[in-house]
Amino acid sequence: MGERTVIITGANSGIGKAAAIKFATEGYRVIMACRDVDRSKKAQMEIIAATESERVELMGLDVSSFESIRNFCAEFKTKYEKLDILIHNAAYFNHGEKSYQFSRDQIELTFATNTFGPYLMTKLLADHLAKSEDPRILNACTTNIRYFFDPKRKIEFDNLQGEFKDSKPYSVYVNYGNSKMALLMLTFKMAEHYHEQGIKVNAVQIPVIKVSKETIKKVSPGYRIIARLQNLLGDSQESMANTYFxxxxxxxxxxxxxxxxxxxxxxxxxxxxxxxxxxGVKQFFDKDVYPTYADNREIIEKVWELSSRLTEEA
Known part of the structure; x- marks a missing residue:
């Protein structure tokens, strides 16, 4: 099918970097979409050295910023006639964060990065994906959504712009799980929405993954014990990169x-x-099932409508 191009967000570290190495090794043109271009240049050089591929390009992208997404997509379209694969890998998950963080568009940073950013980026690149012979989108989800097996767990839609930031305590873990559940719901809706254009949209459930020394230093002393145990039992970044591929x-x-x-x-x-x-206990540990909450059509439509409205308003 000739030269094929893949965009990987957050390709300067972790699974994203491992995926960039895998795709470059297999002959793909890799577009590393990264927030900090200067800091990501080292990773780009390492990927080029590891793969002996010169077709590894670094482009600036802050997935939490709608302006940055629009600029990135416009620049990409001037350079390339089509896109074959779009991988929404970048995510915001700052271990130990105790206060609300907001994007440039004044949206809670976890949702801006993990949910609304991928929605807008997909929308803007859909026409270029449709030109591919085999266009595919992959959304990086997480086992954290399994907490939605709790029938009381629901996505909180009323505090996405800090409406209750002074009265509701902040939990990066809760917001991360909520935003990734919303991303899974978007996956289902995107698959329907882009079906006629031949674009396939799926999500991958990332399990416990080995964490870096830098991440371990950032977390609380109590979580460091869990993180070290996670490194003994967790999957490797390279293994997940192969699954992406x-x-x-x-x-x-x-x-x-x-x-x-x-x-x-x-x-x-x-x-x-x-x-x-x-x-309830059985399903929590059964990796072959996901919470039925994700199938709620009313909530799926709400996530879609909210994504559309917030990204248009910005």
Whole structure:
């Protein structure tokens, strides 16, 4: 199919960097979409050295900023006629953050980065994706959404612009899980919305991953114990990068869209478990099911409408 191009957000570290190495090794033109271009140049040089590929380009992108997204997409379109793969890998998750953080558009930073940014970027690049012979989008989700097996857990839509920042305590962990559940819901809706253009949209459920020494230094002393245990049991960044590549390029997933895929490359289905405590425990540890909350059509439409309205207003 000739030269193929992939955009990977947050490609300067972690799974994103490992994915950039994998795609570049396989002959893809890789666009590293990174917030801090100066700091990311080192990662770019390392990827080029590791892959011996000169087709690794670094472009500035702050996924939490709608202006930055618009500028990035406009620049990309002037350089390239089409896009084959778009991977929404970048995410905001600042361990230990105790106060509300907001984007340039005055939206809670976790949602701006993890939900609304990917929505707008997809919308602006859809026409270029549609020109590809095999266009695919991958949204990086997380096992954190499994806390929605709790029937009391819901996305809080009323505080996304700091409406209750002075009265509601902030939890980066809760907001991260909420924003990623919203991203999964967007995945389902995007698959429907872009179906006629031939664009396949899926999400990947990232499991416990080994964390860097830099991240361990940032977290609380109590969480450092968990982080070190996580490094003993967690999956590697390279393994997840290979999963990214498989979902985005393989014949197995060529016609798959609107699905959640786990780290074993198996499609995850909506939970079939009952409401008993025993079933609740079982489903939490069953990596082949996701919370039925994600299938709520009313909430899916609400996430879509909110994404559309906030990104248009900015």
């Amino acid at each position: 498989h979902i985005c390029t393989s014949e197995e997933f060529k016609n798959v869209t609107g699905r959640l895929v786990n780290d074993k490359r198996k499609i995850v289905n909506s939970s079939h478990y009952g409401s008993s405590i025993k079933d």
